[in-house]
Amino acid sequence: MGSNVCPKCGGTGWKIIERHGLSGAERCDCAFEERTRYLEERANIPINYAKASFDNFSLPQDNQIARRGLADVLLLVKGYTREFPNGDKPGLLLIGDPGTGKTHLAVAALRILIARGFEGLFFDYLNLLDRIRSSYNEAGQYCDKEAYRSALEVEVLLLDDLGSQRITDWTEDTINSIITYRCNHRKPLIATTNLPDPDAGGVLMERSSSLPGKVEYRTTLAERIGARARSRLFEMCRVVRMPQVQDYRIRTAR
Numbered sequence: 001m002g003s004n005v006c007p008k009c010g011g012t013g014w015k016i017i018e019r020h021g022l023s024g025a026e027r028c029d030c031a032f033e034e035r036t037r038y039l040e041e042r043a044n045i046p047i048n049y050a051k052a053s054f055d056n057f058s059l060p061q062d063n064q065i066a067r068r069g070l071a072d073v074l075l076l077v078k079g080y081t082r083e084f085p086n087g088d089k090p091g092l093l094l095i096g097d098p099g100t101g102k103t104h105l106a107v108a109a110l111r112i113l114i115a116r117g118f119e120g121l122f123f124d125y126l127n128l129l130d131r132i133r134s135s136y137n138e139a140g141q142y143c144d145k146e147a148y149r150s151a152l153e154v155e156v157l158l159l160d161d162l163g164s165q166r167i168t169d170w171t172e173d174t175i176n177s178i179i180t181y182r183c184n185h186r187k188p189l190i191a192t193t194n195l196p197d198p199d200a201g202g203v204l205m206e207r208s209s210s211l212p213g214k215v216e217y218r219t220t221l222a223e224r225i226g227a228r229a230r231s232r233l234f235e236m237c238r239v240v241r242m243p244q245v246q247d248y249r250i251r252t253a254r
């Protein structure tokens, strides 16, 4: 708070209110703002997305189908945050191609939940696995449990770019244990991925990059994170499929 002490509460975080001739104490707005700042600082949101919000999520002007598709997605994500934590499912899964705004929307949602007082934590999938892996000591014993613990326990976990790594038994077990724990305890998880899934209407075939004129199968979400984690993800998350829109990074680079 420093030298600019709140004029409403004198810096105590409580203000005295009079109602029906009685006086009582009420939490001052500055205490909420202070908590939001504190929670945002600890949420580990990458600097690129620090200001991501629904307000600065723009809809394409030139393509009406893309515009409508993206507007629908925006409504779904807003609906999720509005109903949180009382929605039908505690989590949100955004699936779609690169540059369609998944991470932007996921962070925007997380920041709103943080502003409402929930503790949130952003983890890039690869980075989380790396941190957990490096927390084993040379003898293979688990020593620093911080990253793993917080992925399990934080009130709202944002797991960005789920499945963006070839699977090993170890990654499958690790991601499975995190998702299973959070699912069993109904702990909210917001996740993004660009891996296709047949049940989310994803396109499973693509033109081969090595064999001209041939098509090949794309790696699916289940193949990367395992069938069990994928099943739980669908159980605990509202699944939102991003529409076919031009990669925003390319749209703005022109």
Ligand SMILES: Nc1ncnc2c1ncn2[C@@H]1O[C@H](COP(=O)(O)OP(=O)(O)OP(=O)(O)O)[C@@H](O)[C@H]1O
Binding pocket: 048, 052, 056, 057, 058, 059, 096, 097, 098, 099, 100, 101, 102, 103, 104, 105, 161, 192, 193, 194, 248, 249
């Ligand atoms: N509709 C939009 N309005 C404003 N900014 C956007 C929009 N879509 C994307 N962006 C911005 O473009 C960049 C790329 O978007 P983002 O990272 O959300 O894509 P993504 O779908 O997560 O891609 P990837 O699959 O590669 O992770 C970000 O800086 C994001 O803030």
Ligand SMILES: [Mg+2]
Binding pocket: 102, 103, 104, 160, 161, 192
């Ligand atoms: Mg992303």
Ligand SMILES: [Zn+2]
Binding pocket: 006, 007, 008, 009, 010, 011, 012, 013, 014, 028, 029, 030, 031
């Ligand atoms: Zn105050």
